[in-house]
Amino acid sequence: MPTNDVLRDLHHQMVRARVFEETIQKAYMEGKTPAFDIAAGPVPGEMHLAAGQEPVAAGVCAHLRPTDAVTATHRPHHVALAHGMDMPRMAAEIFGKQTGLCHGKGGHMHLFDAETNFGCSGIIGEGIPTAVGAALAFKKQGGDRVAVSFFGDGAANQGSFHESLNLAALWDLPVVFVCEDNAWAISVAKDKSTAIANNSDRAVAYGIPGVLVSDNDVVGVYEAAGEAVDRARRGGGPSLIEVKTDRLLGHFEGDPQLYRTAEEMEALRERDAITRFEAQLAANGVMGGDDAQAVWAAARAEVDAAIDFAVSSPYPDPASALDHVFA
Amino acid sequence: MAQTTETQRLLTTSKAISEAIAQEMERDPGVFVMGEDIGIYGGIFGATEGLLAEFGPDRIMDTPISETAFIGAAVGAALQGMRPIAELMFVDFFGVCMDQIYNHMAKIHYESGGNLDVPVVLTTAIGGGYSDGAQHSQTLHGLFAHLPGMKVVLPSTPYDAKGLMISAIRDDNPVLYMFHKGVMGLGWMTPNPRATGHVPPEPYAIPIGEADIKRPGSDVTIATVSLMVHRALDAAEALAADGIEAEVLDLRSLVPLDRAAIAESVRRTHRLLVVDEDYRSFGMSGEVMATAIEECFDYLDGPPARLAYPDVPIPYSRPMEQFCLPNADTIAAAARQLVTG
Numbered sequence: 175m176p177t178n179d180v181l182r183d184l185h186h187q188m189v190r191a192r193v194f195e196e197t198i199q200k201a202y203m204e205g206k207t208p209a210f211d212i213a214a215g216p217v218p219g220e221m222h223l224a225a226g227q228e229p230v231a232a233g234v235c236a237h238l239r240p241t242d243a244v245t246a247t248h249r250p251h252h253v254a255l256a257h258g259m260d261m262p263r264m265a266a267e268i269f270g271k272q273t274g275l276c277h278g279k280g281g282h283m284h285l286f287d288a289e290t291n292f293g294c295s296g297i298i299g300e301g302i303p304t305a306v307g308a309a310l311a312f313k314k315q316g317g318d319r320v321a322v323s324f325f326g327d328g329a330a331n332q333g334s335f336h337e338s339l340n341l342a343a344l345w346d347l348p349v350v351f352v353c354e355d356n357a358w359a360i361s362v363a364k365d366k367s368t369a370i371a372n373n374s375d376r377a378v379a380y381g382i383p384g385v386l387v388s389d390n391d392v393v394g395v396y397e398a399a400g401e402a403v404d405r406a407r408r409g410g411g412p413s414l415i416e417v418k419t420d421r422l423l424g425h426f427e428g429d430p431q432l433y434r435t436a437e438e439m440e441a442l443r444e445r446d447a448i449t450r451f452e453a454q455l456a457a458n459g460v461m462g463g464d465d466a467q468a469v470w471a472a473a474r475a476e477v478d479a480a481i482d483f484a485v486s487s488p489y490p491d492p493a494s495a496l497d498h499v500f501a
Numbered sequence: 502m503a504q505t506t507e508t509q510r511l512l513t514t515s516k517a518i519s520e521a522i523a524q525e526m527e528r529d530p531g532v533f534v535m536g537e538d539i540g541i542y543g544g545i546f547g548a549t550e551g552l553l554a555e556f557g558p559d560r561i562m563d564t565p566i567s568e569t570a571f572i573g574a575a576v577g578a579a580l581q582g583m584r585p586i587a588e589l590m591f592v593d594f595f596g597v598c599m600d601q602i603y604n605h606m607a608k609i610h611y612e613s614g615g616n617l618d619v620p621v622v623l624t625t626a627i628g629g630g631y632s633d634g635a636q637h638s639q640t641l642h643g644l645f646a647h648l649p650g651m652k653v654v655l656p657s658t659p660y661d662a663k664g665l666m667i668s669a670i671r672d673d674n675p676v677l678y679m680f681h682k683g684v685m686g687l688g689w690m691t692p693n694p695r696a697t698g699h700v701p702p703e704p705y706a707i708p709i710g711e712a713d714i715k716r717p718g719s720d721v722t723i724a725t726v727s728l729m730v731h732r733a734l735d736a737a738e739a740l741a742a743d744g745i746e747a748e749v750l751d752l753r754s755l756v757p758l759d760r761a762a763i764a765e766s767v768r769r770t771h772r773l774l775v776v777d778e779d780y781r782s783f784g785m786s787g788e789v790m791a792t793a794i795e796e797c798f799d800y801l802d803g804p805p806a807r808l809a810y811p812d813v814p815i816p817y818s819r820p821m822e823q824f825c826l827p828n829a830d831t832i833a834a835a836a837r838q839l840v841t842g
Binding site: 243245274275276277278279280284286287288291293295297300302303304305306307308309310311312314315321333334337338340341344497498499500501 | 533559564565567569570571572573574575576577578579580581582583585597600601604605609610611612613614615616617618649650652673674
């Protein structure tokens, strides 16, 4: 069992991500009502939020150092924040501002950060090979850095997933593959897309450990990831972790979600991992009184400051679109 | 062309490439090579011959047939400060890994707002003429040059191949280094005397983005790349016998394209013929002609002309494939037509 400090930190990371995304969600809808116009408002473009999937990011990233490489997906916010990405500059990037991490050239699906060695890809499954390459570099460079790739259950049906696991296993690379199984590939349910129930079983095909965390439980993720990250750091090679997690929102904001019922969505909200974890922490005496509220309030203040920074920052010079094609 | 030694040391293009890689690997421990059959085999087209014996399997890494994984791994390793060279055996295989090439290798520097560099050299074999059919004979340089974010280099001689490879490895950008099978000097291809040439033993860099006049002339500019430079030189010899002096301009890279050199040559010759082994439409030939029209229209005696691969998949049977490919005779005829009207 993690220490109480670790438990409180896991809770804090999940809450920060949730508050950040709830705030982004509101900002995203500005200018997009009554008629939804994806190009309108302060945050244009697609927006993929990860509410419900916070346990995966918090539980894994708790074991990482900023120098460890992380690749994430089109749904990257919870992972980026848990890995320590600067929230104001991340928010500014999402708002398309000059002060953003990528000076407005990346956007919410393409957050790249040298300081936390973080990258993501908007193409399903295609962030995985990059993590394998980071692990290859770490092995060549010596030391004990590791790479972690986050991807969804939809990505586990892509060739890139299988090619990457094979190569990482073949070369015994320090990489951890983390499958966030939220049961949906946009509108297609996992049992309509995937021939087996658990993607963690696919580890067998590559001779690497595969671990299933079945209940979107942050402590379960923390423990599984601890083992996998330690194994990679010690030179023990790659691992695959699958977490059965929940996507509380649509694939993207504005998704009418005709593919699932109001009852199903209500049931998901009722088993919200953060609420459950708070109850567990209270029952175990790790947090009491107003502790949880204080965490939410602190997260609120941090997020508000980040969003203020983003909103008040200038847009890039339009002609700077022509810069940075080449180094 | 700067030659720094008196003695003529002759190498094939493939040897020149492997020598460049070896010298950069000695200089920079971050350089390593990944690809299919690049180890004990030495690369199907010889670009990595001898490197395994010299540097061992940790730096000369045979990969599974898994282009998405190892090209993506090259991108990931480059982001961590390494300088990987990855070989896509035939450019025609891009279909199984293009996402890593154009959505990742070519875009991450830009998407990161210039904060991250991706110094990958992606080598690949191009070209036909030996009846390898529609899936193993294309050049496709126009396709890659169309997509922003990667340099596209096409050496035609052993000397250029070494200097451009050294520049490609030292470049902080992704560089697609496309070698034509017909310029490599392989013993199992149709003999090509132009595929062997003087290569200084010491390392030297040729800047990427500078065209080279392979043969000066005053009557017509023949702009081209790669194996078609050889064909154009053959054509220029035939034209000279007729009293027509053709200038053969080897573009050497499509990204960056040396537009100034194209314009400078056309201002002198007043006529432009573009020769391209790549498909005719929407590609290099149109781009070079547009450059001349935009930059030195008033100097042109008439419309620029092009000789390119017709817009058809590459046929297997010898007479059909040879019909489609530009050659010295068709190049000379097209140039003659431009000059004599």
